Amino acid sequence: MDDQNANILDRIHASYYQLTAAERKVADFVLAQHTQVQFMSITQLADECGTAEATVSRFCRSMKLKGFNAFKIELAKYSVAGTAPVPLHEHKPDTLEGRCMEVRRLANDAVNHTVEMVEPKKVLRAVELFERAGHIMCIGSGGSMIIASECAHLFSTVTAKFSAVSDSHMQMSATATMSPNDVVMLFSYSGATTSGIQVLELAKSRGIPTILVTRFPKSPAAKLADVVLRCGSNESPFQFGSVPAKVAQLVVIDVLFQEYYARNRESCEENIERIAAALSGKHV
Numbered sequence: 001m002d003d004q005n006a007n008i009l010d011r012i013h014a015s016y017y018q019l020t021a022a023e024r025k026v027a028d029f030v031l032a033q034h035t036q037v038q039f040m041s042i043t044q045l046a047d048e049c050g051t052a053e054a055t056v057s058r059f060c061r062s063m064k065l066k067g068f069n070a071f072k073i074e075l076a077k078y079s080v081a082g083t084a085p086v087p088l089h090e091h092k093p094d095t096l097e098g099r100c101m102e103v104r105r106l107a108n109d110a111v112n113h114t115v116e117m118v119e120p121k122k123v124l125r126a127v128e129l130f131e132r133a134g135h136i137m138c139i140g141s142g143g144s145m146i147i148a149s150e151c152a153h154l155f156s157t158v159t160a161k162f163s164a165v166s167d168s169h170m171q172m173s174a175t176a177t178m179s180p181n182d183v184v185m186l187f188s189y190s191g192a193t194t195s196g197i198q199v200l201e202l203a204k205s206r207g208i209p210t211i212l213v214t215r216f217p218k219s220p221a222a223k224l225a226d227v228v229l230r231c232g233s234n235e236s237p238f239q240f241g242s243v244p245a246k247v248a249q250l251v252v253i254d255v256l257f258q259e260y261y262a263r264n265r266e267s268c269e270e271n272i273e274r275i276a277a278a279l280s281g282k283h284v
Helices: 008-018 021-037 042-049 053-062 068-080 096-117 120-132 143-155 168-177 194-205 243-263 265-282
Strands: 136-140 162-164 183-187 210-214 227-230
Touching (some): 021 042, 021 068, 120 243, 136 168, 143 183, 194 210, 210 243
């Protein structure tokens, strides 16, 4: 079997003594904690290994892979193949009842972990930005854009400030015409999507406050955002926007909404009444 067809851990073992001393730190950690690494960000892995993110990237290229995400996919393949211990949430129950119980467990875990991660000062800071803003643009990529739209929809029941912009070009265009009195709110589970980072960089250059909802508080996007709100749910590279990850982000949205409503109860209730009257003719 050639190196390219070998599983990723065998490839690491085979290349181990060709790696630099810093890259071997990464290799040692991966070999010992490979099941956990597939759920980590590049920043988390670098911190755990005591190396720079650039070292992790070089290590991935040493494995003949394009980058860290490709490396995590190889680790996930290794787990799915059954040659490594499989994380608990990857075990699939054999009955409908069992699958329902597993869905409930994963959703409950997502809610509980996210609530445990809530940092009141950051929530209050985000809500204060909402209150001062003339406009809040909610953005994301892929599945995270669905959550961004849900955020804008929920807040639209109590204020006209929120909107969602899905196209990456329009996100940049909108940011270019926003002012420091507005807010950009990015939803990115990984905190490492190129389009999201570009928007935050532009917003930062224009003095526009930014809020990030992410799983990884040390991600590239988190380094740019003014407020980072964490959501709790592990997602493998093969899941591409799992329901528990969405549930976790929805919990963050609801925490923000409830706090905004509590602080602006009178105006929120007035808007709810107006909307209810406007929509009354839409129902049979």
